[in-house]
Amino acid sequence: MFLGHYGLAFAAKRAAPRTSLGTLTFAAQWLDELWPVLLLAGIEKARIVPGLMAASPIEFTYYPHSHSLLAAIGWGVLIGAIYMAFRHSPRAALVVGALVLSHWVLDVIVHAPDLPVYPGGPRAGLGAWNSVPLTLVLEAAVYFGGVAVYLRTTSALDRVGSYGLWLLVLVQAGIFVAASGGPPPSSVAMLGGSALLLWIFIPWTAWVDRHRTVRTR
Secondary structure, three states: OOHHHHHHHHHHHOOOOOOOOOHHHHHOHHHHHHHHHHHOOOOOEEEEEEEEOOOOEEEEOOOOHHOOHHHHHHHHHHHHHHHHHOOOHHHHHHHHHHHHHHHHHHHHHOOOEEEEEEOOOEEOOOOOOOHHHHHHHHHHHHHHHHHHHHHHEEEOHHHHHHHHHHHHHHHHHHHHHHHOOOOOOOHHHHHHHHHHHHHHHHHHHHHHHHOOOOOOO
């Protein structure tokens, strides 16, 4: 899943209103932010197989450090604990840690059975990527549902908080549509390099969020 992770980050603002949307975005997408680094370093493995699944040509052959359930739990605990150490907010730390784990849960819905429960263990995946229409419906429902929650939770302070948010939504949705309908990456290196661009959404969402305020009622 791609948009859905950002949708949960938007929605989590209601549960942790004092936490930056940039932090929530970082947590929700941490597994995919880590994965290209490990892929390009040769630690984790993937292949590009055109036609493998209707909505994804990527065969994830080895990625236990970023995408096993055990790793997701460990990363969630670690990142939540780091947040707690700096912000001293148990509730927000729990939200941040849960967002990290939520990534694996959402991925199970769309992936083929390639998500390891633990390194070398059984693999999970319900395979929604086998259907493009189903993928579009799931992504749109979670993403725009999350954006709707964020809009009800916050209000714009200026044009950045308004137009900047809608530009962000347009870019994220545009990337998803382009990736879904475009040709597969020409190489694993290109796949990993393009995936690194996900990091740009952390400062972008933080910037937009600073120009919005939490509604009091």
